[in-house]
Amino acid sequence: MSPPNLHPAPLWDLRLGDCVEGMRALEDASVDVVVTSPPYNLDIDYGTFADNAARGEYLEWCDSWANQIRRVLKPEGSFFLNIGASPKNPLLPHQLALRLEPLFRLQNTIHWIKSITVKTRQGEQVSAGHFKPINSRRFLTDCHEYVFHFTHRGDVPLDRLAVGVPYAHKSNIARWSHTGGQDRRCRGNNWFIPYQTIRSREAQRPHPATFPAALAEQCLKLHGLRENMTVLDPFLGIGHSAIAAATCGAARFIGFELDPVYHAEACERVAALSAPTCGADPGLFD
Template sequence: MDKELKTICGDAIEELKKIPDKSIRLIATDPPYNLNKNYGNNQDKLKFDEYLDFSRQWLTEAKRVLTDDGTMYVFMGMRYISYIYTILEQDLGMTFNSWITWYYTQGIGKTKGFSPRHDDILMFTKNPKKFVFHLDDVRVPQKYYRSVNNMRGANPGNVWEFSHMHYCNKNRKQHPTQKPEGLFERMILASSDPGDTVLDPFVGSGTALRVCQQTDRNGIGIDINPDYIDMTKERLSEKFDGFDSIDERMKRVPNDLNDPQIREEYIKNHVKWFLKNHPDAIGEFMQEVRDKYEPKMKESGQMSLFDLYGPELATVANS
C-alpha cells in the first residue's frame, strides 16, 4: 500500500487552517503543556489565558478537519487537562470517550511532594456513536485461558503502562518530550483503518508518523521547529526493527493452555495478533512458552513450534 507521509514546518494553527474540512480520520497529538519546556526555537511559556486561547484555536481547527466518524487523542499535563476537557466537551461539543492514564515507572524525582509517574490522554469523538474503534487490533493476552474467554484477548483498559523514553533507548531523539511508539501504535490501530490519514499538529520527534509508516496509514505532521521536521524525516528513513516500546502484557503466555490443539493454535496466533510490530519480543514470548509448557509440548510432540520462530521472526510476525 502506498503511504503518504507529509511533514509541514509552520505554526500549527495556521497550517491546520489549510487542511480541508473532514479530511482526517484520526488526530493523535502531544501538544505543549505550557510548562516552560525549551523546544529549540520556541519556549513553552504563555500566560494562563493565552495558553487556553491557543488551545481553543487549534482544537477548533482540529475538530473541523476531522471526519464525522473521526477521533481525537490529546496528551495533556495535570495543570491544564481539565480546561482542555472543557474546551472539547463544552465549547466544541465533542463526545468524551475515555480518560487514559499513561503510567511509567521512572520520571521526575521530588523531595517535597510525590513524584509524578503518569501522563494523561483525552479521547474524544466527533459523533457519540458512529466512530472507528477496532478492539481486536489492540487487545492484550488473557492471563488465563478459558473456553468462555475470547482467545483473541482482553480490552487493554484505560491505564497504559509503557516505559518512558529513556536517554539510553537506541531510538531516543534530541527532543524534550518524546513519547513511546507503543502509545501511538495503540491509538492508531484502534481508531483508524489502513489507508486513513492521521494528523499530528505537534509532531516533534516524529513518533506519530513513524507508527503511520509501519501500520499502512497516511500521516501529516506539523511542527514549528525546522530541526524537528528534519528529525522526523531522518527517523522515517531509518531501518525498522520493531517499535521502541511495548505493553509488557503482549508477551504474556496464558496459563492453562492444556489442550495440545488449542495450545498450538494459540501460540501461532499470538505472534500474529500481539507481536506483529514487535518482532524483537517474539523470543521472550517463546521463552515463556518454553518455561510454562515444555514438558507438555514434549509429550504432545509440539517441540517443532520452537523451530518456527528463529531468524525469520519478522517474516513470521507479518505472515
C-alpha cells in the first residue's frame, strides 16, 4: 500500500455527552474507522456512568450504540471493539459479539495480551508486561482482552504488513514467494501490548479502564492509513484513541464521553499533542 498523504493534526471533535445522541447527528457512511472500548458492565466505578445493569438491559443498550456505528461506518470501514471479561463473567465478550452478529460480520478476532511469559531460544523464562495478580484458588489471573474487528461484509482488505513483524527464520523470505523478498510477515492475532509503566495512577492515568494508545494505533494501521481518514470513538474515556488517530495522521477525530472529568482530561491530552510523531513500539518490560 503506498504511503498516504497524512495530516499533521486531525480536526478534533471531542464532545461531552451521550454517544448515542451524539452519533445521531453524524452523517451516514461518514467514518472510516471506529476504535472503541465501551463499559463492560462489570461494576467499574466510572464516576458518571453506572456500570451495573442487568445483563439483558446492558445488551439492549449495546444495540443502541452499535446500530449508530453501523449507520455511520463507511462500506469499507472497520469497527474495532475492545472488550474484556472477568473471571465471574467469562462469556460477556462472546455474548456481545453474538449480539452484534445481525449488524456486522466478525472479520477478525484479536487477543490483546497484557502480560506474558515466554521461553527464549536460550531457554530462559522471561515475563513481560503488566501483571495484576488476583487472589483466587479457582481462577487464573486474566491477562488478555478481546479486540473484535467487525466490518459490514467481512471482506475489507487490510494492510497486514503495516503491523507486520520480521521473520524469525530468514530462510522463509526466499522460500515463500508471497514475501516478495521482504523480511516482514503478518503479526497474527495475538498482540502483546503492555500498559506504559506509571508512577501515579491519579496523575498519569486518571481512569479505571483504559487501553494503551498503541492498541488503537495498531488497529488503525491494520485497517490501512489513508488520506482524509475519519476516526470515531464513541467511548472516549481520557482520549487514547484520539492520541492514536493523531499519530496515524487522521484528518478528523470524533469522540464522545459522558463524564466531564474524563472529557476534560482527554481535551488536555489532545491539546498537549503539539507535534505528534509516529508511535514507537511499547517497551517489553514493565
